[in-house]
Amino acid sequence: MDKDNLIINLTDISFSYPEGAPLLNNLSMQFYKGDRVGLIGPNGGGKTTLFHIIMGLLKPYSGKIEIFGKPVREEKDFRSVRQRIGLLFQDSDDQLFSPTVLEDVAFGPLNLGKSVDEAKVIARKNLDSLGLSGFEDRITYKLSGGEKRMVSLATVLAMEPEILLLDEPSAGLDENTRASLIKVLTGLDLSYILISHEMEFLDSTTTSVYIMKDGKVFMNGDRQIHRHYHIHPHSALPHRHESGFGKKYTDFLA
Amino acid sequence: MMIEESFVNGNSLIHRLNPVLKIGFAIIYSFVVAVSSKFPSLFAALFIALFLVILARLNPRKAAVRLAAVNGIIILFWFFLPFTFQGEALFHIGPFAVTRPGVIFAAGITLKANAILIAFIALVATMRVTTLGHALNSMLIPEKLVQFFLLTYRYLFVIQTEYQKLTRAVKVRGFRPGTNLHTYRTYAYLAGMLFVRASVRGERVYQAMLCRGFKGKFYSLHEYSISKADITCAVFMTAAIVILVVLEWTKII
Numbered sequence: 315m316d317k318d319n320l321i322i323n324l325t326d327i328s329f330s331y332p333e334g335a336p337l338l339n340n341l342s343m344q345f346y347k348g349d350r351v352g353l354i355g356p357n358g359g360g361k362t363t364l365f366h367i368i369m370g371l372l373k374p375y376s377g378k379i380e381i382f383g384k385p386v387r388e389e390k391d392f393r394s395v396r397q398r399i400g401l402l403f404q405d406s407d408d409q410l411f412s413p414t415v416l417e418d419v420a421f422g423p424l425n426l427g428k429s430v431d432e433a434k435v436i437a438r439k440n441l442d443s444l445g446l447s448g449f450e451d452r453i454t455y456k457l458s459g460g461e462k463r464m465v466s467l468a469t470v471l472a473m474e475p476e477i478l479l480l481d482e483p484s485a486g487l488d489e490n491t492r493a494s495l496i497k498v499l500t501g502l503d504l505s506y507i508l509i510s511h512e513m514e515f516l517d518s519t520t521t522s523v524y525i526m527k528d529g530k531v532f533m534n535g536d537r538q539i540h541r542h543y544h545i546h547p548h549s550a551l552p553h554r555h556e557s558g559f560g561k562k563y564t565d566f567l568a
Numbered sequence: 569m570m571i572e573e574s575f576v577n578g579n580s581l582i583h584r585l586n587p588v589l590k591i592g593f594a595i596i597y598s599f600v601v602a603v604s605s606k607f608p609s610l611f612a613a614l615f616i617a618l619f620l621v622i623l624a625r626l627n628p629r630k631a632a633v634r635l636a637a638v639n640g641i642i643i644l645f646w647f648f649l650p651f652t653f654q655g656e657a658l659f660h661i662g663p664f665a666v667t668r669p670g671v672i673f674a675a676g677i678t679l680k681a682n683a684i685l686i687a688f689i690a691l692v693a694t695m696r697v698t699t700l701g702h703a704l705n706s707m708l709i710p711e712k713l714v715q716f717f718l719l720t721y722r723y724l725f726v727i728q729t730e731y732q733k734l735t736r737a738v739k740v741r742g743f744r745p746g747t748n749l750h751t752y753r754t755y756a757y758l759a760g761m762l763f764v765r766a767s768v769r770g771e772r773v774y775q776a777m778l779c780r781g782f783k784g785k786f787y788s789l790h791e792y793s794i795s796k797a798d799i800t801c802a803v804f805m806t807a808a809i810v811i812l813v814v815l816e817w818t819k820i821i
């Protein structure tokens with residue numbers, strides 16, 4: 315694929331938590347502008363860890379990270395990355411820390427040097443576009459799970475990022491919130507990688523799928539893969555497929 | 569609920585006052601009362617504090633509950649202070665002399681503590697902690713302190729939720745507290761888990777802040793306007809302080 319549009323380029327990344335077994339094992343992954351990728355893989359497979367490595371929150375012990383065509387190594391390099399890549403945390407309670415919704419959404423823009431008035435305008439605009447108008451003065455810790463998730467998304471979008479890393483955004487949402495999340499994501503003019511276990515959700519929000527297994531990312535997936543995966547959800551046992559698409563990839567899922 | 573903001577909901581004059589004014593007065597008032605020692609000024613201070621509570625139209629029962637907690641500690645002072653001072657004996661209990669300076673000192677402490685506490689209930693407990701944080705922000709209190717304060721407050725609720733989750737987890741498995749080793753061990757595990765979860769949480773929140781461009785500085789969205797009521801109250805509050813100072817440090821009375 316074209317090199318200009320290569321946004322995230324990971325080469326031979328290895329990582330383990332202190333006193334943990336190797337989690338990422340010579341992982342390589344490329345992500346291109348315009349991509350909408352679903353990332354699937356077993357629980358504890360290291361998907362969240364991978365996102366945190368891309369954001370520079372965790373340091374791999376070997377490997378190369380290139381983002382927007384530049385190698386990133388130190389905290390200083392990652393600082394500019396974080397303005398262009400927005401991470402939605404798996405647990406919204408990690409993301410929301412300000413007392414009120416408006417303050418939390420305005421937090422990012424203020425850090426980017428916007429004035430108080432500009433930050434408020436940006437925050438309101440983002441809340442409105444997510445169907446959260448009227449939430450400005452709500453207390454963040456008193457929101458429901460689904461509301462917290464949507465407000466978290468607003469805090470990320472308020473940074474006006476070019477790429478989103480969405481860590482299980484659909485987990486634990488009710489039907490309505492899930493539907494509006496799908497509407498928001500498909501309406502955005504952004505590239506993203508999205509972790510999810512829900513095949514229907516992936517189907518309506520992404521155009522290809524990466525599979526994470528054994529500390530590696532396999533990127534050959536296309537739309538058919540997750541259709542396929544959908545037919546065999548939670549498949550823990552090795553299984554074969556004699557006909558149809560995706561035969562090759564089922565081995566990864568086994 | 570472990571954490572409640574029982575006095576914040578109200579629409580009294582006190583509730584509507586500019587938070588900076590309330591905090592400013594509470595600080596100066598506490599300082600003056602803390603260094604005062606004469607009874608006329610201490611009684612005047614107590615009167616001012618009670619007047620503020622009346623203005624704030626607080627639920628007297630709830631306010632009394634809070635006072636009771638502090639006075640529980642003060643009662644302890646009464647058990648030894650009257651006996652440990654040298655001076656004119658008022659009367660004897662067994663071999664111990666209850667001295668006049670001892671009683672005066674204990675009474676002074678009781679008055680001071682209650683006056684300051686009542687004033688804080690009326691002035692500070694009537695604003696949301698977040699408002700308090702922002703007001704401190706605009707009063708040039710060091711950013712780090714305000715930040716620490718607001719985050720601690722936010723995470724009190726998360727810790728509370730974690731605590732509820734943990735206690736639920738042990739309850740659904742049939743745990744009944746008793747006076748036995750099993751109970752103590754379970755409580756020790758609970759406390760340990762709570763601590764671990766809270767610190768892991770703190771780490772992740774910091775990471776989330778970094779992801780949104782945090783560079784160590786907090787910004788406040790709030791600016792408070794100054795109303796007519798604020799100005800009037802500021803005048804009365806200044807007068808109250810002057811009265812306290814005069815009662816304490818001049819020889820009019």
Ligand SMILES: Nc1ncnc2c1ncn2[C@@H]1O[C@H](COP(=O)(O)OP(=O)(O)O)[C@@H](O)[C@H]1O
Nearest residue numbers: 331332334337356357358359360361362363364
């Ligand atoms: N802070 C940490 N310290 C040690 N081990 C961790 C930490 N965070 C995650 N792990 C472990 O690393 C593995 C991968 O976790 P994670 O990246 O969250 O997986 P996923 O998001 O794919 O479910 C898990 O086994 C988890 O227990």
Ligand SMILES: [Mg+2]
Nearest residue numbers: 361362363404
């Ligand atoms: Mg995860």
